[in-house]
Amino acid sequence: xxxxxxxxxxxxxxxxxxxxxxxxxxxxxxxxxxxxxxxxxxxxxxxxxxxxxxxxxxxxxxxxxxxxxxxxxxxxxxxxxxxxxxxxxxxxxxxxxxxxxxxxxxxxxxxxxxxxxxxxxxxxxxxxxxxxxxxxxxxxxxxxxxxxxxxxxxxxxxxxxxxxxxxxxxxxxxxxxxxxxxxxxxxxxxxxxxxxxxxxxxxxxxxxxxxxxxxxxxxxxxxxxxxxxxxxxxxxxxxxxxxxxxxxxxxxxxxxxxxxxxxxxxxxxxxxxxxxxxxxxxxxxxxxxxxxxxxx
Amino acid sequence: xxxxxxxxxxxxxxxxxxxxxxxxxxxxxxxxxxxxxxxxxxxxxxxxxxxxxxxxxxxxxxxxxxxxxxxxxxxxxxxxxxxxxxxxxxxxxxxxxxxxxxxxxxxxxxxxxxxxxxxxxxxxxxxxxxxxxxxxxxxxxxxxxxxxxxxxxxxxxxxxx
Numbered sequence: 001x002x003x004x005x006x007x008x009x010x011x012x013x014x015x016x017x018x019x020x021x022x023x024x025x026x027x028x029x030x031x032x033x034x035x036x037x038x039x040x041x042x043x044x045x046x047x048x049x050x051x052x053x054x055x056x057x058x059x060x061x062x063x064x065x066x067x068x069x070x071x072x073x074x075x076x077x078x079x080x081x082x083x084x085x086x087x088x089x090x091x092x093x094x095x096x097x098x099x100x101x102x103x104x105x106x107x108x109x110x111x112x113x114x115x116x117x118x119x120x121x122x123x124x125x126x127x128x129x130x131x132x133x134x135x136x137x138x139x140x141x142x143x144x145x146x147x148x149x150x151x152x153x154x155x156x157x158x159x160x161x162x163x164x165x166x167x168x169x170x171x172x173x174x175x176x177x178x179x180x181x182x183x184x185x186x187x188x189x190x191x192x193x194x195x196x197x198x199x200x201x202x203x204x205x206x207x208x209x210x211x212x213x214x215x216x217x218x219x220x221x222x223x224x225x226x227x228x229x230x231x232x233x234x235x236x237x238x239x240x241x242x243x244x245x246x247x248x249x250x251x252x253x254x255x256x257x258x259x260x261x262x263x264x265x266x267x268x269x270x271x272x273x274x275x276x277x278x279x280x281x282x283x284x285x286x287x288x289x290x291x292x293x294x295x296x
Numbered sequence: 297x298x299x300x301x302x303x304x305x306x307x308x309x310x311x312x313x314x315x316x317x318x319x320x321x322x323x324x325x326x327x328x329x330x331x332x333x334x335x336x337x338x339x340x341x342x343x344x345x346x347x348x349x350x351x352x353x354x355x356x357x358x359x360x361x362x363x364x365x366x367x368x369x370x371x372x373x374x375x376x377x378x379x380x381x382x383x384x385x386x387x388x389x390x391x392x393x394x395x396x397x398x399x400x401x402x403x404x405x406x407x408x409x410x411x412x413x414x415x416x417x418x419x420x421x422x423x424x425x426x427x428x429x430x431x432x433x434x435x436x437x438x439x440x441x442x443x444x445x446x447x448x449x450x451x452x453x454x455x456x457x
Contacts, residue, residue: 001315003297003361025359029339032357035316036337045315049362095427096405097354098339184426185340 002044009051009133012161017135020158022046026054026069027101029094030110046161054105054163062169063127068105068162075104083167085174085193089120092178095185105162108147111154111213118148118214119193120176121167122206129166134159141166148213172196173287175280178208179264179272189264190273192252194280196288198234201225205277210256210269217255220277224248237292240285245278252277301363303327304373313360320344320355322363323370331371331400335429342428345401346370352408354427371400374407382452383407386445387438394432402428406442414449416442 004022006012016022023042025031026049034040048054054069057079064082066075072090076099080087086104093099093116107115108130121128121144128144134157142155149155156162174195180186191208203224205217227244228234258269299322300309310326318337323329323346332355333343339354346355347369355368374381383406386392393399402425409416409424416424421442422435430438 003315003359005361005364025362028357028359028362029354032318032359033338035359036318036356041316045359045361047359047362094339095342096424097342097345097352097427098357100351101353101357184423 001042004044004046005050006046006048007050009053009163010135012046012048012051013133013135013159015046016161017159019044019046024048024109024161027071027098027103027106029098029102030106048161055103057164059169064167064169065131066104066165066167068108068164069103071101071103072099082169083120083124083174084170085120085123085176085195086117086167088174088176089116089178089191089193092116092176092180092186092188092191098185104165108154108162108165109156111148111152113148113151113211113213114188114191114209115214116178116188116191116208119191119206119208120174121165121193122214122216123174123176123193123195123204124167124170125195125197125202125204127166127168131163131166132156132160133163134161139163145216148215151212170195171199173284173291175284177276177280179276187263190256190258190269190276192273192276192280194277194284196284198288201229201234203228205252205255207252207256207273209263210258210273212257215255217252217277220248220251220255223251224281235292237289239289240281245281248281249274249278297361299360299364301365302367303329304369310360315359315361317360318356319346319348319358319360319363319368322360323355323368329370329372333397333400335397339427340429341398342401342405342425343398345404345428347404347408352405369404371403374403381407382448383410383441383445386448387441390437390441390444392437392441394430398428398430398432402430402438406445409442410446410449414453415446418443 004015022044024046054067057066072093075090104117107117129141133139176193178191179189188209190210193206195204253270253274258266308327335341335343339357344355
């Protein structure tokens with residue numbers, strides 16, 4: 001096994017081109033578990049810790065460019081304003097020690113349907129992009145809706161590395177909810193991310209751990225956006241009513257295709273998704289109404 | 297491969313390190329620092345918590361090669377010539393040590409908490425220690441120890457003002 005330690009992004013791309021089967025490691029919170037339990041023996045490990053730009057973020061044109069290795073702790077401390085949904089999701093990752101090391105790049109690279117960041121990224125809208133690059137073909141942006149292609153599979157090529165994620169700054173309230181046996185060290189039984197996007201009159205959803213890939217509840221999004229527009233609710237901030245909330249929950253539930261496994265049954269996952277959808281919608285809509293009322 | 301880094305302020309060197317080896321293994325088996333404990337090897341238990349460049353991490357989840365040239369502080373590095381760190385003393389005085397296996401991780405994690413937040417609420421303490429498992433019994437004595445360390449620390453800070 002080789003241990004590769006590139007000092008720059010270009011060196012990292014060169015190393016990945018030379019060793020396409022090299023396993024990238026940053027926080028190590030997934031990779032090292034596989035290593036310790038001998039689940040995986042890659043030909044090479046590609047350490048990204050020396051590439052400082054991967055641990056940086058900036059905001060340009062109302063878009064957060066989040067380095068792949070920015071640890072969850074810093075997302076919580078530094079980005080809960082512009083990325084409230086992702087910051088809430090980050091807060092449910094592992095434990096403080098895990099959050100000090102792990103970042104969104106690892107969640108995306110692993111592409112596990114249970115990754116905590118995915119529902120928040122999907123909910124943040126269709127303009128979320130994963131920036132990947134290879135030495136041969138340069139940089140490309142993959143829309144989040146095209147990124148997840150199967151269980152633990154993403155649409156990246158073997159010679160590509162994740163540099164950063166582009167996430168629009170929140171223009172409305174966002175929420176994240178997750179089911180687990182305790183409040184820490186939990187792999188989601190299922191999870192749900194939700195965001196209101198008043199600027200373009202859309203809503204965002206993200207379902208975790210209840211399908212082969214993280215996915216959005218498209219019909220639920222369209223239904224709710226339709227109701228909000230038809231009834232002028234974006235302007236009035238009036239109550240949604242039980243029927244709308246209930247229907248939204250049912251549509252989210254219908255969008256999932258969960259399985260029975262050690263963490264929970266498919267039926268429980270469907271049920272809890274409907275509950276989480278109703279709750280997160282209620283929380284965010286109450287926050288939004290307050291904003292409308294205080295602005296009036 | 298060879299890995300050199302700083303452990304508790306001293307330069308250390310480990311040879312013949314396997315590329316997939318963890319920092320925890322290097323500390324315990326190669327550089328004579330067995331204070332950090334090896335229990336779950338998957339970041340669940342926190343017994344192997346050490347500072348890496350000043351941030352508490354599970355050393356079982358850091359690849360040895362990743363610490364090249366960096367600074368590690370283990371539980372062995374908490375005490376100095378003047379004696380035990382106040383966190384260590386508080387764990388003894390509060391009776392928060394039973395079998396002791398989880399203690400090194402709890403000490404490092406508590407040390408970091410009180411550095412950042414000298415007077416944490418009970419919720420803050422529970423959250424900070426949520427990644428450290430003790431299987432002997434409940435966590436009440438551990439909570440007592442953290443409160444005691446916090447009180448002593450604040451008393452000391454007050455006295456020196």
